[in-house]
Amino acid sequence: MTLDAARELAAAELPDGRVLTVRPATVADAEAALDLIHAAFRARPVVGDRPEALTDDLASVRARIEHGTGYLAFIDDTLAGLVMTARQSGAMRLGRVGVLPEFREQGVASFLVEVVLEHLAAAGEERVQLLARKEFPQIQAWWGRHGFAPAGDEGNCVVMARSLPVAVEVPDAAAMRSLGTRLAGVLRAGDLVIATGDLGAGKTTLTQGIGAGLGVAGPVISPTFVLSRVHPPLADGPALVHVDAYRLGSFAELEDIDLEASLDASVTLVEWGAGVAEGLADDRLDIDIRRGIDPDDDTRWVFLTGVGERWSRDELAAAAKEDA
Ligand SMILES: Nc1ncnc2c1ncn2[C@@H]1O[C@H](COP(=O)(O)OP(=O)(O)O)[C@@H](O)[C@H]1O
Numbered sequence: 001m002t003l004d005a006a007r008e009l010a011a012a013e014l015p016d017g018r019v020l021t022v023r024p025a026t027v028a029d030a031e032a033a034l035d036l037i038h039a040a041f042r043a044r045p046v047v048g049d050r051p052e053a054l055t056d057d058l059a060s061v062r063a064r065i066e067h068g069t070g071y072l073a074f075i076d077d078t079l080a081g082l083v084m085t086a087r088q089s090g091a092m093r094l095g096r097v098g099v100l101p102e103f104r105e106q107g108v109a110s111f112l113v114e115v116v117l118e119h120l121a122a123a124g125e126e127r128v129q130l131l132a133r134k135e136f137p138q139i140q141a142w143w144g145r146h147g148f149a150p151a152g153d154e155g156n157c158v159v160m161a162r163s164l165p166v167a168v169e170v171p172d173a174a175a176m177r178s179l180g181t182r183l184a185g186v187l188r189a190g191d192l193v194i195a196t197g198d199l200g201a202g203k204t205t206l207t208q209g210i211g212a213g214l215g216v217a218g219p220v221i222s223p224t225f226v227l228s229r230v231h232p233p234l235a236d237g238p239a240l241v242h243v244d245a246y247r248l249g250s251f252a253e254l255e256d257i258d259l260e261a262s263l264d265a266s267v268t269l270v271e272w273g274a275g276v277a278e279g280l281a282d283d284r285l286d287i288d289i290r291r292g293i294d295p296d297d298d299t300r301w302v303f304l305t306g307v308g309e310r311w312s313r314d315e316l317a318a319a320a321k322e323d324a
């Protein structure tokens with residue numbers, strides 16, 4: 001994922017049919033970006049000092065775009081939101097996160113921030129932070145929902161930080177299988193893996209690689225019509241329990257297929273499990289698979305996030321690397 005400035009990074013359709021897109025900013029966008037920053041920050045309630053963003057001018061915004069990166073969100077062709085990133089004292093920071101008042105409450109900021117975090121992860125960044133004004137606990141709570149936690153104080157701000165997922169570029173189905181095989185090397189009995197991604201993203205293909213790496217009886221195919229399939233080990237090692245939660249609406253329905261009974265002795269992988277399967281275990285490996293917006297490009301990006309003490313980011317990064 002190289003920074004080809006004019007290229008859209010992601011697109012999503014809003015419920016009313018309008019299209020939300022995100023692309024990096026170029027210096028040619030400086031004036032529009034400045035207008036947006038002023039409009040977005042002027043609309044905030046004033047407490048204490050004037051927000052620093054209101055002192056931005058064309059030269060400073062242009063410099064920020066040149067030395068860091070700006071990301072712009074559009075609704076159809078109208079600029080709606082912006083995030084800037086910059087490296088400050090060794091840390092990658094988000095700043096100037098703003099959405100025009102008329103475009104708030106439509107998911108623009110969430111989509112924009114998720115795209116920016118994935119883009120930073122794909123560029124190899126491991127952590128990201130930002131400053132949140134202490135006077136706005138609701139803003140801290142919003143960042144909390146995006147995985148950020150307080151990590152210190154800086155003046156009238158809380159430093160909020162999070163680690164980024166391990167990102168892996170996967171050019172084709174064979175590469176997806178070998179990623180699965182490498183990941184199997186760090187999986188052990190009791191592990192829960194939740195795989196997310198659109199239909200055809202490659203969840204089952206990745207699981208085939210995991211099954212091969214674990215050395216379980218195959219074939220690993222989509223468990224859509226059976227909900228769950230148990231692949232016993234061919235030699236030593238855990239079984240693979242492969243679950244498809246697509247038709248399951250809730251954790252209660254997932255509990256009906258009684259995965260707890262096999263959880264301790266198996267690696268349990270749940271496709272479409274986000275929002276449904278987290279309750280199965282305290283710790284889990286989240287695997288998000290994304291395809292780009294060009295339908296002719298088979299490249300997938302896989303994002304690995306270990307949740308809980310079981311997982312170390314370094315171990316996942318090592319497993320994700322080829323020739324690991
Ligand atoms: N980079 C890639 N990674 C994974 N699958 C790919 C890739 N490029 C093409 N494909 C194809 O896309 C399809 C993915 O299907 P599948 O793994 O069943 O997806 P899911 O389980 O997420 O619905 C397969 O036909 C696979 O061959």
Ligand SMILES: [Mg+2]
Nearest residue numbers: 203204222271
């Ligand atoms: Mg599948």
